[in-house]
Amino acid sequence: MTVIAVLHTTAKPTWTTWRLLNAIKEHGVKPLYITPDKITVEIGRAGCVFKYLGKCIDVDAIIVRSIGVFLRLEQFIRRLAMLKHIEEQGVFVINPSESLVLARDKYTSLRILSRSGIPVPETKLTEDAEEALRTVSEWGSVVIKPIMGSRGIGSIKIDDPDLAYYIISYLMTYGYPLYIQKYIEKKNNRDIRVFVVGEKIVASMYRVSRSPNKWKTNVSQGAIPETAEIDDEIADIAVKATKILGLHYGGVDIAETIGYKHKYVVFEVNAMPSWKGLYQATGIDPAKYIVEYILENLRK
Secondary structure, eight states: OOEEEEEOSSSSOOHHHHHHHHHHHHTTOEEEEEOGGGEEEOSSOTTOOEEETTEEOOOSEEEESOSOSSOOHHHHHHHHHHHHHHHHTTOEEESOHHHHHHHHSHHHHHHHHHHTTOOOOOEEEESOHHHHHHHHHHHSSEEEEOSSOOTTTTOEEEOOHHHHHHHHHHHHHTTOOEEEEEOOOBGGGEEEEEEEETTEEEEEEEEEOSSTTOOOOOGGGTOEEEEOOOOHHHHHHHHHHHHHTTOSEEEEEEEEBSSSSSSEEEEEEESSOOOHHHHHHHOOOHHHHHHHHHHHHHHO
16 A cells, blocks of 8 residues: 655644645545654665664655754754655655755755746855945845744844844854845735645745734734735746756745846745645645645656
8 A cells, every 4th residue: 555654843743744644545545644753764774774663664755844943963964864865765755855955055045046047036145244244234125034944933134234233243153154135125015925736836825914014924924825816927937946946846935026126036945835824815735736746756
């Protein structure tokens, strides 16, 4: 019997993970919930490379929902090495380990997208505090973000060079690189989340800030999800961005800009997107499409 595992770090499945487990079961496939800390991989032993809770297991595919957020470098490397080894054993891992790393590194992913013709905001990466302060003075309004992060947590909008001095000094004291992005004003104070599976757009939504004074449009930060009708240009950007980063599925965050050199910009491509807000706004559950995509690939 075909077995599809869902990998997440929490002891109990999250809402999104439950949607996947239910969708797997509804397609007549055996679901399995696993956490990365209980997985063991081994070199030099024939027939049993992949163990879970000390027992050999045989799965056909793994959907990676999370490998962890606040990880030591050693943990991060181990979990990626683990996924890579499992991939080499013929297990269909979605999204692939190399693409997960690429999407998680915001600067590198934007660099590759820009090189491929996808419009992105002007972005700078430095450890030079003086250069960072010059950038604030030159751009006027910037957003300083964690180079690896999600849900808008830790992103700070700065308009004042004096405030920038204190924030940059603090970050530099603790050894954080400075990931600086030119602030882009969004039309109607909203952005667009486009959910792509394979080369198909399954759903899209606006994420509208609750207040003109709030610039973040993450649903987890209080933004309101609304159904979006997207044009062909946005659809083309979303599918291309996902494909360029080697993702089988992803959540592409796009904004229609005001007064910027590009009409649309891609802020990020999320390789492990949640979709509770998308489901609330559209009634569409991407879990079904992800499972169908996996089964199509397993049959090839």
